[in-house]
Amino acid sequence: MTTDVIVQDSHDEHHDDSHEHGKMTGIKRWLYTTNHKDIGTLYLWFAFIMFLTGGAMAMVIRAELFQPGLQLVEPDFFNQLTTVHGLIMVFGAIMPAFTGFANWMLPMMLGAPDMALPRMNNWSFWILPFAFAILLGSFFMESGAPNFGWTFYAPLSTTYSNGSTAFFVFAVHIMGISSIMGAINIVVTIMNMRAPGMTYMKMPLFVWTFFITAYLLIAVMPVLAGVVTMLLTDTYFGTSFFDAAGGGDPVLFQHIFWFFGHPEVYIMILPAFGIVSTIIPTFSRKRLFGYTSMVYATSSIAFLSFIVWAHHMFTTGMPLFGELFFMYCTMLIAVPTGVKVFNWVATMWRGSLTFETPMLFSIAFVILFTIGGFSGLMLAMTPVDFQYHDTYFVVAHFHYVLVTGSLFSIYAGAYYWLPKWTGHMYNDTLSKWHFWCSLISVNLLFFPMHFLGLAGMPRRIPDYALQFADFNKWVSIGGFAFGLSQLIFLVVVIKCIRGGEKAPAKPWDGAIGLEWTVASPAPYHTFSTPPPQADIDQADQHEH
């Protein structure tokens, strides 16, 4: 079933000796780099730093919610924390982490020497720190950071804004430009840089998911840019897009925002599907079950994501027809998603499974993401959504899909490719500690939130009624434990970069893919000449 890939082709060896060529030294190497591996590394480190920053905010949030009453922070500062936590995790942690994966892996998986637009690649990374400097800098200004929720509903972010709207808008503009440039680079790379002989349907599913995600980004990030621009002019230049007094409509804001917002949700999960679809076959020692159906399922999810946005707005007073339309469309998404979950399970079925850390995170992903999917189905039902809306049930739902979904897939991918990136095996014991601590604490953190939400605890409020006290205490303990567990990962990565068991070119015996045909660590320049057809055929994820 598995076939050995010819490791270390002659053309790679040829490059091994010259792989320092073109590298500058010191800070300049990172500032001026156009190398996809360097930029991938920058993205991944940036994402991890942002993850710890947003995580620190979550720790303060959970400390405040440890017991009822107001203990640590003022309600207004609490609102700033929830807002910026959300913005950072979405735009600063998950999305840049995936872009980092794309940069590192796409050229190597496609047999391309680099991304198609290396100079733009440099820009799209280096404007990101400025965006987040603006966003985080607003904490230190008189008005404070944005406090209107990461969804920045008008009129909270216009008429009732604390004065941070301009900083927020410019930060989002820069993040958006960065994402759009990154996405254009991904699309152009995939369309134009594939090795000769690699057809679209021979691309690894990982590449497919990033291809589709990049299209989603190109389609909806400009809409986000548009809606924050309207916000800006409404707040500072006297327009009335969302101001009822001037003939505008605040509900219109929600329509435009969620027209961006729902595809955004899939932007954060489709790449996760790609990573997991790479890892599960490896450690099942089988080909991916139903490659073609995976491609179509991903495309269907992407398409459906454009026609379900109003399920975030069931309580705004929509007519019955609208509620039914958006309810049924939303539930329809469960079908392609179900195809995917089925395919992952079928890939594992009767495979020779081993449970290395990437596989553990992937299996946890399949189970826990599915739990998040089910709570999503519950939220999709209009009548019950009236009860769940704006409660901790929603918080539980999207943290299951984003933390145990997207984040766990990022961990899975990081452990899977760390040997390729660093040339060393990670510390297995520590990585298992990271996994088990994360798994237990994340469920203690988010599962009781379902019950809190069903019992009526509203989200984004710094205080709560006494009957919610016990669950909140456990949630907070889970939160602190989860936060601390992530530091183990930092230790694992640093140890892995500094040394450790030398990794072979292909450390996982069941792995397929062109990235394993080059040495570990991957030479600075790979595939200056395209890989041979035999390698491309070996990397084909179709079942034979």
Place this chain on the structure above:
Amino acid sequence: MSTDDRKNDSQHGSKAKLAPDKNNDGSSASANNTKTVKKLLLVVVAMFGFGFALVPLYDVFCDITGLNGKTNSTAVDYTATGIDESRTITVQFITRNAKGIPWQFEPVINEITVHPGEIKVVSFYAKNNSQHDIIGQAVPSVSPGLAANYFHKIECFCFTQQPLKSLEDVEMTLQFYVDLDLPKDINTLTLSYTLYDITEKSS
């Protein structure tokens, strides 16, 4: 693009040819890239425009369907072909001040019964209780939203701005009729006015 690839695929048999094809050829590859980038940038610009196009589209969509309870914003002529005395509709009036406008603002009568097609005139009372001159703007909304298209205002104070000097008061009129085609399951309409302070915006 994809047909090219299929051709490439069939050409590359079991013995791989390493000759770079046009995809990996320096100059034409970058020309190819520029073409793709241009197309994608076009999509970006179009979608940015689409975000703004949603504003008028939303209004048109709501106008046609009456989804968001918005009523006509300029006066309409009376066009009903009679009065349907078999039906009696209750029209309720409620008022609300948006944050920060210190006016007294209320309907003179809270509800009225009408037959479809019958013209009614009601009044609203407003008084500026502040020490400043303020320009107010009332924004109407009808509930249930789907009834909005069947509620016609022949004359309404909400069509214009209401400047009131400090401590000045005014009685403002609304002249309306309910359409003969009002859906049979709707027997009560609620007309809600929210009053906004637009002094800054109109100065």
